[in-house]
Amino acid sequence: MEGFITTRILKGDICYSTDKQTLKTVPDGYLVCENGLVKGVFEQIPKQYQKLPMEDYSGKLIIPGLTDLHVHAPQYSFRGMKMDLELLDWLNTNTFPEESKYQDLEYAKRAYEIFVNDLRRGGTTRASIFATLHVPATKLLMELVDDAGIEAYVGKVNMDRNSPDYLCEANALAASMETAQWLVETQDAYEHVKPIITPRFIPTCSDELMSMLARVQKEFQVPVQSHLSENAGEIAWVRELVPESRFYGDAYDGIGLFGGEVPTIMAHCVHSTLEEMKLMKERGVYIAHCPQSNENLTSGVAPVRLYLDEDMKIGLGSDVAGGANLSIFRAMTDAIQVSKLRYRLLSEQLKPITMEEAFFMGTKGGGSFFGKVGSFEEGYECDALVLDESRIPHPQELGLKDRLERFLYLSGDDGVFHKFIKGHKIF
Amino acid sequence: MEGFITTRILKGDICYSTDKQTLKTVPDGYLVCENGLVKGVFEQIPKQYQKLPMEDYSGKLIIPGLTDLHVHAPQYSFRGMKMDLELLDWLNTNTFPEESKYQDLEYAKRAYEIFVNDLRRGGTTRASIFATLHVPATKLLMELVDDAGIEAYVGKVNMDRNSPDYLCEANALAASMETAQWLVETQDAYEHVKPIITPRFIPTCSDELMSMLARVQKEFQVPVQSHLSENAGEIAWVRELVPESRFYGDAYDGIGLFGGEVPTIMAHCVHSTLEEMKLMKERGVYIAHCPQSNENLTSGVAPVRLYLDEDMKIGLGSDVAGGANLSIFRAMTDAIQVSKLRYRLLSEQLKPITMEEAFFMGTKGGGSFFGKVGSFEEGYECDALVLDESRIPHPQELGLKDRLERFLYLSGDDGVFHKFIKGHKIF
Numbered sequence: 001m002e003g004f005i006t007t008r009i010l011k012g013d014i015c016y017s018t019d020k021q022t023l024k025t026v027p028d029g030y031l032v033c034e035n036g037l038v039k040g041v042f043e044q045i046p047k048q049y050q051k052l053p054m055e056d057y058s059g060k061l062i063i064p065g066l067t068d069l070h071v072h073a074p075q076y077s078f079r080g081m082k083m084d085l086e087l088l089d090w091l092n093t094n095t096f097p098e099e100s101k102y103q104d105l106e107y108a109k110r111a112y113e114i115f116v117n118d119l120r121r122g123g124t125t126r127a128s129i130f131a132t133l134h135v136p137a138t139k140l141l142m143e144l145v146d147d148a149g150i151e152a153y154v155g156k157v158n159m160d161r162n163s164p165d166y167l168c169e170a171n172a173l174a175a176s177m178e179t180a181q182w183l184v185e186t187q188d189a190y191e192h193v194k195p196i197i198t199p200r201f202i203p204t205c206s207d208e209l210m211s212m213l214a215r216v217q218k219e220f221q222v223p224v225q226s227h228l229s230e231n232a233g234e235i236a237w238v239r240e241l242v243p244e245s246r247f248y249g250d251a252y253d254g255i256g257l258f259g260g261e262v263p264t265i266m267a268h269c270v271h272s273t274l275e276e277m278k279l280m281k282e283r284g285v286y287i288a289h290c291p292q293s294n295e296n297l298t299s300g301v302a303p304v305r306l307y308l309d310e311d312m313k314i315g316l317g318s319d320v321a322g323g324a325n326l327s328i329f330r331a332m333t334d335a336i337q338v339s340k341l342r343y344r345l346l347s348e349q350l351k352p353i354t355m356e357e358a359f360f361m362g363t364k365g366g367g368s369f370f371g372k373v374g375s376f377e378e379g380y381e382c383d384a385l386v387l388d389e390s391r392i393p394h395p396q397e398l399g400l401k402d403r404l405e406r407f408l409y410l411s412g413d414d415g416v417f418h419k420f421i422k423g424h425k426i427f
Numbered sequence: 428m429e430g431f432i433t434t435r436i437l438k439g440d441i442c443y444s445t446d447k448q449t450l451k452t453v454p455d456g457y458l459v460c461e462n463g464l465v466k467g468v469f470e471q472i473p474k475q476y477q478k479l480p481m482e483d484y485s486g487k488l489i490i491p492g493l494t495d496l497h498v499h500a501p502q503y504s505f506r507g508m509k510m511d512l513e514l515l516d517w518l519n520t521n522t523f524p525e526e527s528k529y530q531d532l533e534y535a536k537r538a539y540e541i542f543v544n545d546l547r548r549g550g551t552t553r554a555s556i557f558a559t560l561h562v563p564a565t566k567l568l569m570e571l572v573d574d575a576g577i578e579a580y581v582g583k584v585n586m587d588r589n590s591p592d593y594l595c596e597a598n599a600l601a602a603s604m605e606t607a608q609w610l611v612e613t614q615d616a617y618e619h620v621k622p623i624i625t626p627r628f629i630p631t632c633s634d635e636l637m638s639m640l641a642r643v644q645k646e647f648q649v650p651v652q653s654h655l656s657e658n659a660g661e662i663a664w665v666r667e668l669v670p671e672s673r674f675y676g677d678a679y680d681g682i683g684l685f686g687g688e689v690p691t692i693m694a695h696c697v698h699s700t701l702e703e704m705k706l707m708k709e710r711g712v713y714i715a716h717c718p719q720s721n722e723n724l725t726s727g728v729a730p731v732r733l734y735l736d737e738d739m740k741i742g743l744g745s746d747v748a749g750g751a752n753l754s755i756f757r758a759m760t761d762a763i764q765v766s767k768l769r770y771r772l773l774s775e776q777l778k779p780i781t782m783e784e785a786f787f788m789g790t791k792g793g794g795s796f797f798g799k800v801g802s803f804e805e806g807y808e809c810d811a812l813v814l815d816e817s818r819i820p821h822p823q824e825l826g827l828k829d830r831l832e833r834f835l836y837l838s839g840d841d842g843v844f845h846k847f848i849k850g851h852k853i854f
Contacts, residue, residue, distance in 0.1 A: 079833070079836070079837065080832060080833035080834075081829045081833050081836075082829070083763065083836075084779075084782065110822040111822040114821070114822060292764070295764040295768055296767070298767040298770060298771050298779060299771070300768070300772060301768065301772065324760075324837060325836070325837070333751075337719070337722040338722075340722055340723070340725040341725075341727070341728065341765065341768050341769075342768075342772065343725060344725050344726070344727045345727060345772040345773040346772040352511075352725060354511055355510065355511065394541070395534060395537040395538040395541060396504070398508075402509070405507060405508050405509070405510070406506065406507035406508050407507075409507030409508075409510075409751035410506065410507045410751060410752070414841070
């Protein structure tokens with residue numbers, strides 16, 4: 001029954017971002033949530049809220065829920081394995097054979113249950129998820145995520161060329177019709193989960209398929225997610241495949257799937273040119289920065305300092321299984337660490353990102369793709385985590401920022417004690 | 428009483444390195460340990476061992492214990508905090524103020540108990556540890572580590588210049604006499620712990636102090652640990668301080684504390700010149716590669732491919748608190764990940780290191796500083812870990828190498844189920 005209550009006060013040591021430089025900390029504060037929306041964070045409970053039920057987490061950190069802007073659910077089964085390959089070989093050797101197994105609904109159920117169970121018990125409250133091209137398994141995944149109470153977009157993947165026979169749609173028309181049918185069936189089917197149009201990436205999607213998906217997008221008005229400028233070999237390939245495009249993002253833009261009125265997430269953006277960045281900024285394209293994946297697949301390090309300073313839209317992605325870890329806490333510290341290596345090894349023009357900036361990206365930055373999400377400012381949807389630091393004891397009293405920073409580095413998903421989404425208590 | 432038994436057979440899925448390219452895997456194998464020494468790994472129990480007591484861990488991975496070649500115990504309290512500084516500022520702002528607290532034995536006890544408790548329950552069976560300059564707290568740490576049954580070297584730190592008044596030895600003579608006295612008192616005092624001479628690094632140790640420590644080393648015949656070529660600012664400073672040295676390592680070598688007959692660990696070696704490498708190789712100096720610390724303090728990435736290909740002596744270090752995580756499992760995956768970024772961002776001449784190489788460094792590579800340690804070949808001291816994968820379920824059967832790789836990436840210290848050191852069961 002507890003899950004139906006969306007009005008409550010949470011008491012504890014509260015930390016949240018208001019902008020990318022600013023981490024607000026309120027020791028012994030009160031987070032007031034009414035009908036799933038934040039009314040504010042207060043040092044004393046305001047008069048009008050004094051009768052609301054209160055949960056006392058004194059001494060525990062309370063932070064906004066985390067957003068994973070890019071994760072492949074079917075790849076969860078091989079995360080942390082066979083990491084000695086770069087992107088295109090890794091897709092052919094590891095990814096495509098594994099994804100093909102999801103035509104078997106039994107296997108899909110076994111594997112997706114493990115993924116959703118871990119997603120549920122971690123710090124992620126919002127996610128944008130790739131499934132596979134198989135509609136039945138994608139719908140199963142949507143059901144499981146919905147049952148877990150996670151607010152998410154889930155995408156049936158489209159791919160009709162340069163893919164192995166065993167994992168390839170027959171042709172553009174069949175693929176887009178199947179996608180449209182899937183949208184009809186799922187657009188209003190779940191409480192927490194919505195579909196998202198998901199062309200895998202330009203190399204595996206013919207021009208015809210992309211154009212038809214753009215038409216489907218116009219009709220159904222759903223958002224779009226894909227990959228962009230992750231790896232040098234991939235970028236060169238796109239140049240060959242779409243010779244009329246000025247740059248990789250232009251290939252998406254040419255068919256109308258690159259932001260503007262179409263809410264769009266592009267994962268990686270490691271090697272984006274200045275021209276590509278300019279267009280992403282103009283069109284409000286969301287960048288899903290996936291630092292660990294970009295390490296594991298030897299892709300490089302995205303110029304996140306530039307994206308932040310240009311006020312571009314950016315959040316974090318675990319990119320399982322390019323990334324091994326599902327935790328967005330880990331993605332925050334990975335983002336800081338790789339930015340330091342980029343600074344030292346590649347160019348000292350772009351300063352490393354700070355803890356405040358990493359925390360912002362993992363909460364409010366990515367959360368904003370879902371609306372007013374990822375902060376405790378008034379009017380935000382109340383996604384909140386209560387954190388348990390008992391496994392990382394300290395010999396002295398610490399300030400809230402220090403405690404939060406060490407939680408990011410040392411604890412992560414394992415230390416999430418309670419989780420609320422839109423005011424609902426998940427656990 | 429269990430702890431006194433050092434003869435047993437462990438049954439399970441056994442993995443260990445024989446050399447840096449070779450990971451041996453024996454499913455359903457038997458690790459025979461007699462009087463603390465490995466007799467071998469067998470597919471069937473040989474006749475002469477059939478009466479030994481057996482512990483059945485069928486279905487669980489069994490691997491050698493891990494060696495942490497470089498960790499600062501007093502810094503454990505601020506790991507994962509205030510990470511936005513480079514080495515020299517970080518020392519002055521974070522490290523020295525914290526280390527000064529260890530003159531208070533009460534504080535030292537509180538803090539060191541947390542460190543040793545975590546060290547005990549993780550995968551590390553051997554460690555080379557920096558304490559602080561305070562003798563009473565250092566002896567307390569030695570006792571605690573000894574009580575935990577961890578085989579370790581612990582060093583009272585020496586520093587007599589360029590250090591704050593509150594954390595600086597009075598002069599070279601007093602410092603070296605105190606160090607000699609400490610060696611007298613501790614050299615044979617513990618079952619598992621030995622002292623190691625620990626000049627912090629050249630910038631904080633006067634020429635006089637270094638010479639006297641070299642004399643003390645000759646007299647007591649104990650090993651030495653210090654820092655080398657971690658950060659550009661530090662290296663430039665050493666050049667100023669010891670103008671007659673040809674390179675940083677030469678400053679240690681000039682006073683006879685750089686390998687040869689003196690077993691020596693040098694942490695970092697990120698920016699070693701070819702000349703320095705050549706001397707390290709000649710003298711058999713151990714490199715403690717500390718990948719996460721080198722990220723966090725924006726130091727760079729050590730050329731580990733070169734060290735491995737040159738058959739230099741190398742192991743892994745957590746370098747807490749430059750590194751946030753005490754786990755050597757984590758150090759293995761960090762080592763792989765940073766080597767990929769070095770390859771991509773700095774120079775494609777040095778190929779990324781493989782999972783086998785990282786596992787080798789964390790087991791047999793670093794272990795060899797302690798003798799025949801870190802493998803399951805015949806005659807090795809029997810340090811072993813039984814691993815629990817139940818928190819990282821998988822929808823399919825996997826091979827041993829894949830299981831081990833995902834354990835490194837996904838589980839680490841939290842998944843250590845049983846731990847044996849020299850055949851003693853720690854838990």
